[in-house]
């Protein structure tokens with residue numbers, strides 16, 4: 337910790353940028369709700385959400401610098417969510 | 433991870449002062465970070481809640497003796513079984529084995545001086561206490577009538593009881609189980625003693641590892657579901673209410689995404705305990721160790737993919753029913769592997785019928801019946817007929833009480849000498865074990881019969897034809913009550929008048945037996961080193977024969 341000042345700045349820069357990007361995406365998502373796209377709205381929102389997730393995981397959760405074990409755990413989490421959604425949709429998408 | 437020095441290697445303690453001797457004040461207990469003392473704090477608290485849940489269900493069984501009801505209104509009856517479910521599931525069964533035996537034994541088993549995050553461990557107990565306080569408040573202020581499942585639209589729109597306080601209590605206690613899970617995962621990854629490779633971990637340690645995965649991944653979803661219920665009830669958010677665009681089935685999806693794995697939170701630790709007990713009291717290596725490990729892992733993972741079997745008649749799509757039915761049949765395979773391997777472990781063993789073994793044998797029988805009737809219910813056509821009947825009630829009590837509570841008792845008796853340094857009265861314990869088995873079957877076998885005949889759950893008024901079964905069941909509950917009270921007596925007495933246990937009264941392998949009873953603050957007098965596989969009972973026996981030893985030196989698989 338020789339030059340703590342610049343260390344601190346580099347520590348904050350990544351998350352801050354990520355946060356700004358997330359806020360931007362949030363604004364786009366909010367704005368897109370007012371554009372009538374029909375089912376396109378859902379698609380746009382899901383796309384934005386996926387980008388947000390990627391930004392969160394890579395920069396805020398810092399998976400880009402993480403050890404492989406941590407990455408595997410994160411992948412497992414993603415897999416788990418996929419499992420949860422796909423099985424839930426096995427209900428919602430096939431109801432009649 | 434063969435040769436490494438531990439970051440927290442135990443300091444060499446010369447005098448064996450036990451962890452119980454490290455301070456006798458209240459604060460020395462309430463501010464402790466010793467995993468062993470926290471385990472005892474947990475054990476005392478969950479025992480209180482076990483008896484609260486037990487007294488409530490005693491009232492339920494008493495009420496059910498008469499087909500017309502005799503001292504409860506329907507509303508009171510709803511509140512009684514609801515609080516029974518909430519207390520037993522979240523304040524006893526979920527923390528039961530992990531928070532007590534897991535906390536106490538897991539670090540010792542892997543040769544660690546404590547868990548990875550001792551203060552988080554203490555925090556988890558305080559979270560339990562805060563959640564418990566909410567539940568006590570609910571109990572004292574008239575209860576909650578939604579059932580333990582909090583289904584909307586009743587819970588969000590119609591119930592006039594304390595839904596939000598009850599949900600908050602469960603929400604908070606959920607974080608205590610997340611904290612325990614995170615702690616155990618880190619502990620098993622980081623604090624294994626030199627030589628304790630993954631495939632040398634005893635099966636109880638594996639069961640704690642797998643159950644921690646489930647706790648960490650499932651419990652947040654429970655928190656979410658309860659938060660959404662509260663948001664809809666309190667603020668009127670349109671989430672589950674179909675009249676304003678919500679979907680009541682969505683709650684069931686989210687809730688059972690946690691609550692089916694919660695069954696595995698209750699049963700995986702039980703499987704771990706009985707694996708230890710069978711190996712010790714049959715004097716044999718666990719049959720098919722690696723299969724046992726993979727079965728635990730497969731149960732933990734596939735257990736997440738079967739939740740829809742709770743929704744076969746709820747309006748879920750028939751296609752989803754098919755998928756969930758198939759997956760539910762699949763999850764029976766690893767469970768069956770475990771049952772067969774336990775049986776094979778016993779085969780040609782030198783079987784001792786001490787109390788832990790009796791409880792463990794009871795576990796296997798009852799768990800098997802519970803599991804097989806689960807297959808009935810996993811099949812859609814049968815479940816459509818049996819949904820919400822006493823058949824379901826009997827099925828899950830066979831798993832959660834016959835299975836988990838039997839194993840809990842097996843573990844308490846098995847590790848009691850290690851925890852307290854005292855031996856209990858063996859004969860009394862054997863009597864209690866047998867009484868429990870008889871009482872359990874008398875309570876729940878009649879429920880299978882009446883459920884099959886059409887007796888629905890959650891009603892206290894019922895046709896006369898079911899009365900004989902209800903009376904039998906209530907009689908069984910009385911026997912069961914005796915069986916649960918007996919251990920309080922003889923275990924309590926052992927603390928005052930019990931013989932000194934010595935390091936290793938069962939001549940068991942495993943690191944937790946290679947240290948004084950009760951263990952010193954840092955668990956071991958010398959940093960342990962592991963050189964062989966677990967359950968080396970044959971080598972252990974041979975070594976004792978060669979030495980012509982009659983007393984047990986407790987050398988086990990450690991050189």
Ligand SMILES: [Cu+2]
Pocket residue numbers: 691692695738739741742
């Ligand atoms: Cu289930």
